[in-house]
């Protein structure tokens with residue numbers, strides 16, 4: 001990475017239009033927009049994570065940096081403890097020294113993949129961290145794990161920095177996107193973002209000799225209770241507009257968080273027949289590449305970010 005890239009990203013915070021919210025606030029001078037994030041390293045957790053897709057976590061796990069706050073506010077967010085934009089600024093701001101020390105501590109143990117979770121509103125900070133690691137001689141495989149609500153021009157600047165894109169494609173239904181995530185334009189915005197990721201990576205995930213991902217794109221879709229039609233439309237978009245060879249990660253881990261425990265649609269787990277209908281569509285579309293999470297994953301996949309190791313009770317992939 002040229003040093004100019006991280007600096008250019010940082011200066012874009014002066015009039016922040018990093019993500020599709022286009023707030024235009026000066027985050028360098030303490031203003032905050034929709035994401036209520038400043039210019040610091042707002043990080044909720046840096047942890048070893050063994051529960052990602054097998055080609056990412058492998059046996060030993062990957063290092064994940066979980067940013068605080070988010071540019072989407074899904075009412076059912078499974079990481080709600082860290083993603084809610086409640087405070088004016090996220091609680092924890094880390095120093096670059098502390099971040100680098102934590103990450104290198106894991107890389108020294110042989111961990112090769114470094115994931116940034118919810119990075120869409122923190123791209124300048126992410127690139128500054130990557131640049132810092134590169135300057136110190138560390139070149140982990142960079143995984144960009146986003147909600148899909150990304151801006152194409154921001155993604156273009158990540159070409160050559162990100163090795164693996166791991167976006168969600170949550171909704172093909174604009175009404176649902178507005179109702180559940182406060183972003184009615186999500187379907188077309190995320191579709192454009194995914195097209196850009198696809199342009200950079202193509203359909204194949206390139207693997208090393210151990211079967212672990214080196215480069216490529218994996219699209220995640222969390223199936224929501226009562227929303228099978230949305231899921232079918234998502235799959236048709238991915239197979240029809242991108243490629244049936246695209247690697248898909250179908251997720252069944254949804255559980256109703258306290259905020260939606262009494263919600264008429266979201267207050268329950270997925271029914272087996274709902275998940276089966278989505279899997280069937282995936283097969284009928286001729287898709288073969290990817291991962292299908294077990295329905296039972298909803299019983300144990302409950303991260304707790306009040307702990308140092310939020311995933312310590314979740315079994316490995």
Ligand code: SF4
Pocket residue numbers: 016017018019020021022023024025032033034035036037071120121122
């Ligand atoms: S990153 Fe934050 S401040 Fe910038 S446009 Fe997006 S939501 Fe607004």
